[in-house]
Amino acid sequence: MPEPLTIAAAAEFIRTGALSPGDLLEQCLQRLYRYEEQVRAWVYLDRDGARDQAARLTAELKAGQYRGPLHGVPIGVKDIIDVFDMPTGCGSKRWANSYARRDADCVARLRRAGAIVMGKTVTTTFASFDPPITGNPWNLSHTPGGSSSGSAVAVACGMCLGALASQTGGSITRPASYCGVYSLKPTHGRVSVDGVLPLAPSLDHVGVMANCVRDLALLLQPLARTDSDAVPAPYHYHGELKQESYKRLKQLAALPDFPPTAGPEMAKAFDAFRDRTRSANWVWTELPLPPAFADVPPFHSTVMAVEAAAYHTERLRRHSDDYPPKVRSLIEHGFNTPAPHYANVMTHYRELREEIDWAFVDTWKTFITPATAGPAPTAETTGDPAFNSPWSYVGLPTVSLPFGWSADGLPLAVQLIGERWREDDLLAVASMLEADTGFARRPVPL
């Protein structure tokens, strides 16, 4: 079985005719059939539909039409995101056969760019914290993370070359990091959530997972909203950076005040990673966060719980059997939150979003933190989102970058945080860091 290709590599083969969309799809399907029984990444597979799409995209190529680097690239879609005439199960028993009548905006955009939708990837129920059926391919008794569990695993196993995911707390960064794949959570509002089950609209982000930074950039290109009312700055990925920009960009800001504590294994690995980057001429600085940042963890929980309750409370009352314990307690917590507290939190949320943007004004910088407290824990939980939720709250774009392995062979990752609306700069920095530090990919041990 061939090693999974990156999108960037596959695109080159497809563009030059060295590989057809159909053959690329069959490679993905082979890996899917090889691993799926063990990892359970997919809730719905549309093999015939994917083959039809591949045939159509092959015919286009023969007719001289090339849509760009996603032409013929098989992707997975998290099962809270609508794909026309596939069910959007949302991890719910009752909604398991709820066929979507149209594509979500993000799906329609990837399709127009030539991507092939293979099917729907497992989500935790309603994108919350209840452990899914999915296993971590690096150790099946450990969690793949959540809520975008299936998307991370499908990409890690090469069942697809990229995947749509979503994050309200740490639902993109955490599973990507636990599974050793790359992820991008764009700026809040950069990608439309039209056609996506809400969890907490003030925090909900659609993002992507793939096997290298460049692939993240290629996936974001068609997804990024360009309507100037919604997004002040367009997104353009320029592929290669001009040499003279490098010095300015090779600067990372650690966050001494960032509250979560990494476990000993991550702390040690993160220190070693810092030393490695320094010897590749990366400059590390330290940046104090605004004091108001200290309130973020509990306030994030409040927003998530209250907005989840706004959507789910009535349904939970009527169909409590459709709610596993963690999402149920989230909703109940939200329902019992006094409204004035939520109102105060939302004031803090708006003010902090403005305040934190000032950190980027004087000198250009990228924040760096561990992506998680440590490697994926065992499967009773989906892991701790504490390193990620604050960035969902303030809405800054983040990239997670695998950089090493735990003693037990589980992936470890760093998290880079960039300036609002500047995914292009963030991805450029991530790409240079990737090139300088060289994550050694391994085949999944299954």
Added chain:
Amino acid sequence: MPEPLTIAAAAEFIRTGALSPGDLLEQCLQRLYRYEEQVRAWVYLDRDGARDQAARLTAELKAGQYRGPLHGVPIGVKDIIDVFDMPTGCGSKRWANSYARRDADCVARLRRAGAIVMGKTVTTTFASFDPPITGNPWNLSHTPGGSSSGSAVAVACGMCLGALASQTGGSITRPASYCGVYSLKPTHGRVSVDGVLPLAPSLDHVGVMANCVRDLALLLQPLARTDSDAVPAPYHYHGELKQESYKRLKQLAALPDFPPTAGPEMAKAFDAFRDRTRSANWVWTELPLPPAFADVPPFHSTVMAVEAAAYHTERLRRHSDDYPPKVRSLIEHGFNTPAPHYANVMTHYRELREEIDWAFVDTWKTFITPATAGPAPTAETTGDPAFNSPWSYVGLPTVSLPFGWSADGLPLAVQLIGERWREDDLLAVASMLEADTGFARRPVPL
């Protein structure tokens, strides 16, 4: 079993406390249980949810909150329109358990106005022409009309006091007329189609059915869009008209050039109706339509077929078993239509919409025609939409008004057509006509 109330009457009882929302709902449920086995108007009934809503609305009344005339009014919703956590089956086997994740805009608006959603009413498959399981309550071997079959029957049987319906050809006017209920198809664009299965967006309208003209006006009030970009004139129903307006308004324009031919029974009844109105001081004039109107019937078919095919073609190929013969041939017709023909038709469509508006500029008038060629035919078809489709094409608002009975005891109706965005005037005229001509309601013979 008490006679079904109009919304206007029920609202007065509820406002004054003479009737509770719960008791009104139970009256509707009684009639539903009495007739449903014979007529099959509903595809999904949410009895417990409706009772919960009634209890909540009763509690609001006790707390002094009165939402207005729809407070506690039970309604039915055509099954191509999303209602949160009920399936939107669209008459499709494959979509029968497709639960909606949110209310359609029109449903959300009626809920905010206090309406109680009892459930989903039968639609023909994908709102096209294949006969539904639903029977006409005036004669079960005859069609109730389509595609809003269940909405018309549910209102006719008093299972709910009003219903949401939709029309692309004659899918509101025709079933309402065949079933002896009142209907309003508003101006194209007046009511949002967000959350509604498209058939042909250039022709798709959401509208309402009820048991008197005033009820139509009350239902439209919360539904009408007020965002000034989308609709140039707001809708306000003033309830009572000032005496001095009457003379100007009691003027009806027959359309000698309007192509469809009424059957002998309708022709005779329509003549008698004209005489009846004249003796009530209604002035009849004749109005020639723009010559371009002659092309409307085939062009309407083209738009409907092409736009239906744009949505359904790929799905039809993959799930042909989900498409009964008439909708299938509609889609195939659309698929085989040369695009330049459709482009020419759309030019005609835009120009005629502008041109026909000039007919209203000089003198205020309401067009009048039979609503259908005759009473409901037997159940092999859903009847002929030829009297209605042109008004879907030009997008003018229409009201259907039952006025009599066929020899076999089936209802007959006239269709009134008003000026664009002037549903208020149209409903005022319809209301006066209703008062002057007095349709004698009968209990359904079941």
